[in-house]
Amino acid sequence: MRVADVVAEILKREGVELIIGYPVNDVLEAAARADIRTVIVRQERVGIHMADAMSRVTSGQRIGVFAMQHGPGTENAFGAVAQAYADSVPVLLLPEGYPRPIMNLPPNFSALLNFREIAKWVEQVVLPSEVPNALRRAWTQLKNGRPRPVVIELPRDLVQEEFNGPVDYRPAPRVRVAPDPVAVDEVAAVLVAARRPVIYAGQGVHYAQAWEELRALAELLEAPVCTSLQGKSAFPEDHPLALGAGGRAYPATVSHFLREADVIFGIGCSFTKTNYGVRIPYEGKTIVHATLDAADLNKDVPVSHAILGDAKLTLAALYEAVSERLGGKPRGRLPEVAAEIQRVREAWLAQWMPKLTSDEVPLTPYRVIWELMRTLDVERTIITHDAGSPRDQLSPFWIAKRPLTYLGWGKSTQLGYGLGLAMGAKLARPDMLCVNVWGDAAIGMTGMDFETAVRERIPILSILFNNFSMAIEIPVMPVATEKYRATDISGDYAAFARAMGGYGERVTEPGQIVPAIQRALRAVEDGTPALLEFITGKELAISTP
Incomplete structure (x- = not known):
């Protein structure tokens, strides 16, 4: 069995049914031999975008995989990998590298050296026996923690070599990280005491598949919910508590309620300052930030309270803590809050109906x-x-x-x-x-x-x-x-x-x-x-x- 066939076998064990790519990369042909569908694109950037979407619409349960040629194919892929990194999307990239004697000599393009700043994990494999170990590490990174691209560079001469012995590989586990109970209790008290709380939900809610937990907490608190652009659709936008998404453009409901809030609770988001996202008005407000990645905390928005953990587990724990304080039921604020949302939305839509x-x-x-x-x-x-x-x-x-x-x-x-x-x-x-x-x-x-x-x-x-x-x-x-x-x-x-x-x-x-x-x-x-x-x-x- 050649190394390329080992890679295909491991992909199959990880549940990969489809691989996207642009030739020549020996893994593509090996995948076809293993009955993994190959989808060939016209250029690398779009192929990675396709793999990106496969991960997004399945909450990372089905990881998109892309394989490309050494040299120009890997170079062409750079922009798409940078996009996936910026938007926190798990994609497995399998660039074929230059043959090992020249793989790190200039001017040959090295994925190991050049993708480090736009990938969560980058490895260059030089021994056939290390391929299963490298892919085990890759899939573990893809399935756990903050989602981002992973790059495993496989030199061209390596994938054509014979692999000795059986393929010792089992699929990588998925692990969720629960929040600190003390932090949960502290935040629950803040949310219950808030006069005008707003929940700001990011795409971490999508990856954690925490949609029901988000809705349950919002309804218990009777708190309006807006999302980041990446988090859009995490909360049903026809719900009485829905404000819409905050991108570069946004509904009046988003800006109105963020401006009037006394507490803003961010869940599954990074609060990153960007020209293409609504500004979080933190001055004079209590900001609560719940995220999976500690690197997000206090990065762009100063926070008063923080929780680290999986969005689904965090929301479930907060629901229990809030419910205990409220006696298991809302306080009857919904009609007033929903009426205000509807009033602001209708006035805004009336201004836009001439264009619509x-x-x-x-x-x-x-x-x-x-x-x-x-x-x-x-x-x-x-x-x-x-x-x-x-x-x-x-x-x-x-x-x-x-x-x-x-x-x-x-x-x-x-x-x-x-x-x-x-x-x-x-x-x-x-x-x-x-x-x-x-x-x-x-x-x-x-x-x-x-x-x-x-x-x-x-x-x-x-x-x-x-x-x-x-x-x-x-x-x-x-x-x-x-x-x-x-x-x-x-x-x-x-x-x-x-x-x-x-x-x-x-x-x-x-x-x-x-x-x-x-x-x-x-x-x-x-x-x-x-x-x-x-x-x-x-x-x-x-x-x-």
Whole structure:
């Protein structure tokens, strides 16, 4: 048995049924021999985005795996690994390294040396006998603690060598860390004493699958809940206590209740300061931070109380401690709190309804989003945005009702990320409609992999806003735009989708939005990826009340 076959055998024991990659990497062929489906992409970055989504939509229970060629393949992968690291996503990367005699000599690209700052764990294996040990460490890191990418570099000559003896490997365990009971008791007292508490939930709730515990605690405290962009859908946004998600753009309910809160309880979040997340107003407030990673504490937001531990175990323990103080039932605050949320939301929506229902031509992206939400079965849809305007236009208005039906991101904001996320989500959840919303700048970065969706039979729905420009950059590049048309871009993307073998349609009139969506859905149901290109105006308004 060759080393590449040992790697495939271990992947299979860890439950891997599908590996994404770009040749040449001997592990891909070994995986096929082991009956692990290989999905080949047009470029490494999108393939890693797909693996990323597979991990996200399964709460890390099914880890995405990507294998790439030594040298340029590993170099091309760098940006996608950095994105997964920034957004805390567990992905296993298996770069084939240069042959061992030259693997660390310049100018040869070394994954060991170059991925250290954007991965949780990096190893370079040089002995065949050490492959099971390296992969045991890798899977242990992937399944436990803060989720982030893991890189195991396997030199090209190593994977072609023979492996002596049986493969001694058992799947790595999953371990949850419980919170300190003293800290739980302290925080429970703070939450019960709060006059206007707000719960801020991050994607740690998704990875811990702590959705029911979050809802139970919120209902017991009668506390409004907002989420980070990554945590969106962790709490049902049609719930009376839901405020929505805080990205660069956000509903008025988010800013209103954060501003008026006396206690903000962050659970499963990092409280990272970013241009693409709502600011946490900590001045004059009590901040409680519950996280899995001690490195998050007091990093960006000063905290008054802290809990370290798994989000599910933390929320369950807090529920018990709060329930004991409240006699097992809420205090009757819900009608007043829910009425305030509804009042703020209705006033905010009234301000935006002219755009959400506009008949203007070119189309406004907000009208498209409004019709999309009214036409799709939201509870059976996984949707993601892209960087820039599509993110800011979609996230405040999309009402996510079930966990893991919205893939939000924004710690790093690479254009074109959404296509791979939708494709990976569809591979992991073939029962769901998977949608990416992007613009004409984003498709320029990763659009060729729409052909991968066609070839690999991954029927996604792609919603593209085409305003023939990089509109968000116009205000910061007025001279370059006027002199050299520097922000102008163009393309017929519906025709491109058809040329790749998919369904493509260009929409220019408001009355055609819903019929076009319905036609695209029929194509997707028949197994064909569909791209709808909406010709939109240069919309710059976003919701930042």
